Amino acid sequence: xxxxxxxxxVCAQGRNLRAVLCQRCGSRVLLPGAATFARRExxxxxxxxxxxxxxxxxxxxxxxxxxxxxxxxxxxxxxxDVGNVKFLVCADCEAGxxxxxxxxxxxxxxxxxxRVAHE
Numbered sequence: 001x002x003x004x005x006x007x008x009x010v011c012a013q014g015r016n017l018r019a020v021l022c023q024r025c026g027s028r029v030l031l032p033g034a035a036t037f038a039r040r041e042x043x044x045x046x047x048x049x050x051x052x053x054x055x056x057x058x059x060x061x062x063x064x065x066x067x068x069x070x071x072x073x074x075x076x077x078x079x080x081d082v083g084n085v086k087f088l089v090c091a092d093c094e095a096g097x098x099x100x101x102x103x104x105x106x107x108x109x110x111x112x113x114x115r116v117a118h119e
Contacts, residue, residue, distance in 0.1 A: 006063050009118055010037045016065055018118040020111060022090035022098070028074045029090065029098065029116060035065035035072070040110065042100070064099065065116075067109040 011017045014037050020030035041062050067073065076098075077091040084103040088111060089096030099111035 006037055006113060009113070016118075020065060021117040021119055022075075022093060022095055023115065023117045024095040025090060025093040026117070027090055027092040029076055029111065030065065030067065030072065031074060035067045035111065038064045038066040038110070040064055042110075061112040061114065063113040064110040065113065067111065068107050070101075070109060073109075 009017055011033075015033045016030060016035045016037070017032060019028055019032055020035070021028055039062055041060055043060060075091045077089045077094065077096075078101065079087040079089060079097070081103065086101045086103065087097035088099035088101065088109065090098060096115070098115045099109065101109045
């Protein structure tokens with residue numbers, strides 16, 4: 001079920017209703033309908049944090065867009081491996097991390113709702 005922060009962003013099928021954009025430069029990251037809403041609690045920070053736990057502390061990210069195919073992205077870059085995690089950044093301005101990908105799960109890419117904009 002969608003949470004309060006995702007109100008107006010998730011359709012009845014659980015997919016993103018609006019395009020997902022970089023907060024800094026406005027570059028399009030995902031088209032509408034390209035991702036599924038997912039709740040998964042992970043530490044926010046930008047450093048490595050062990051097995052599939054991106055970030056080392058600070059804020060906690062709870063709401064994400066789950067993308068099952070890396071080719072669904074319109075415009076995203078990946079960092080070098082940090083442990084077994086790659087962080088997702090805007091490919092145009094390199095702002096981020098906007099999300100993360102655990103190398104143990106080849107088909108799951110997470111974009112944090114609070115780190116992107118929507119149109």
